[in-house]
Amino acid sequence: MTEQYYHPIAIGRLLLPGNLFLAPLAGFTDQAFRSLCVDEGAALTFSEMVSAEGLFRKSKKTEALLARADNEKVFAVQLFMNSTETSLRALPAIIRHKPDIIDINCGCPVPKVIKTGAGSALLKSPEIIFRIVQALSNETDIPITVKIRSGWNSDSINFHETADAACQGGAAMITLHARTRSQGYSGVANLEHIKALKQASSVPVFGSGDLFTSEAALCMLSETEADGVMFARGAIGNPFIFSQTRHLLLTGNIPPETPKKLRVSAFLNHLDKSIAVKNENAACREMRKHAGSYIKGFPGASQIRRKIVRASSREDYEAILSEWVELHPQT
Numbered sequence: 001m002t003e004q005y006y007h008p009i010a011i012g013r014l015l016l017p018g019n020l021f022l023a024p025l026a027g028f029t030d031q032a033f034r035s036l037c038v039d040e041g042a043a044l045t046f047s048e049m050v051s052a053e054g055l056f057r058k059s060k061k062t063e064a065l066l067a068r069a070d071n072e073k074v075f076a077v078q079l080f081m082n083s084t085e086t087s088l089r090a091l092p093a094i095i096r097h098k099p100d101i102i103d104i105n106c107g108c109p110v111p112k113v114i115k116t117g118a119g120s121a122l123l124k125s126p127e128i129i130f131r132i133v134q135a136l137s138n139e140t141d142i143p144i145t146v147k148i149r150s151g152w153n154s155d156s157i158n159f160h161e162t163a164d165a166a167c168q169g170g171a172a173m174i175t176l177h178a179r180t181r182s183q184g185y186s187g188v189a190n191l192e193h194i195k196a197l198k199q200a201s202s203v204p205v206f207g208s209g210d211l212f213t214s215e216a217a218l219c220m221l222s223e224t225e226a227d228g229v230m231f232a233r234g235a236i237g238n239p240f241i242f243s244q245t246r247h248l249l250l251t252g253n254i255p256p257e258t259p260k261k262l263r264v265s266a267f268l269n270h271l272d273k274s275i276a277v278k279n280e281n282a283a284c285r286e287m288r289k290h291a292g293s294y295i296k297g298f299p300g301a302s303q304i305r306r307k308i309v310r311a312s313s314r315e316d317y318e319a320i321l322s323e324w325v326e327l328h329p330q331t
């Protein structure tokens with residue numbers, strides 16, 4: 001019985017049809033990629049983290065991150081900031097883009113961000129988390145959600161405290177990436193932390209960490225009783241993880257591996273969506289970082305990767321990938 005783990009979820013005033021979300025991923029979750037994940041069944045997608053300071057300063061590059069794809073009926077914008085003042089100053093620019101959720105980043109481990117007091121630096125100051133969420137909640141009826149980590153390091157596991165601070169401020173959902181800041185993206189995510197937070201929380205709790213397969217998502221949902229999961233690295237080059245997980249949860253059967261041909265057509269669809277937003281040259285350069293993940297693990301992938309680093313047009317990609325499919329038609 002696994003279908004109990006797939007269900008609609010209410011976040012504040014929003015009712016979402018499913019509980020499989022796409023996490024914010026700086027450098028990856030742009031409009032084109034999010035659109036593909038929505039097609040595969042992501043019930044909510046997050047922008048990559050956006051600087052509240054950049055929005056206030058009217059940076060065009062920053063504002064571009066707030067645009068939603070045509071098929072994104074609901075869309076969350078994730079912000080990083082270090083204070084209430086910065087978040088309030090950015091609010092008018094955010095509201096203009098009509099996001100359905102505003103998410104606060106309390107997990108980014110990058111030194112450049114932490115140095116400013118933002119990202120996971122906020123884990124050290126739950127009272128600032130409280131003040132930011134409260135200030136935003138007082139100014140807008142857009143649900144405010146918060147994404148935290150387990151703690152700064154293994155000696156300062158404080159997810160209960162930071163989640164409490166967020167909820168006291170009015171947060172409508174907490175996502176817990178169950179690693180510490182010191183772990184970065186390595187080591188194992190601690191499912192016990194997600195389970196403990198879910199038991200204690202009055203708002204929906206989403207789990208993040210090590211979700212590379214649909215089986216891992218089922219394991220997280222069943223072991224923690226979390227309200228839902230957020231796919232991150234596991235969705236890169238594999239937007240099918242949403243439909244596969246839905247299939248697994250609803251039928252109890254492990255879905256078959258996505259065939260190469262389907263991967264190639266998804267990649268080209270991704271590229272086309274990207275070209276529609278940027279110009280062909282910029283889109284093709286940017287897609288190099290996604291391409292390797294679409295072909296990962298298949299025979300011949302490393303030779304193809306060497307060719308892809310030189311692809312600079314849609315035609316190049318199509319030729320390289322068709323050759324790859326023809327070389328190993330059985331997979």
Ligand SMILES: Cc1cc2nc3c(=O)[nH]c(=O)nc-3n(C[C@H](O)[C@H](O)[C@H](O)COP(=O)(O)O)c2cc1C
Pocket residue numbers: 023024025026027047048049078105106107108147177185208209210211212231232233234
């Ligand atoms: C390249 C990369 C970029 C990320 N960018 C963000 C971000 O902008 N905001 C955020 O809250 N988390 C970010 N994360 C963290 C992910 O959302 C997620 O919590 C983390 O990768 C754990 O999930 P996973 O182990 O399944 O990948 C990023 C992670 C990676 C690897």
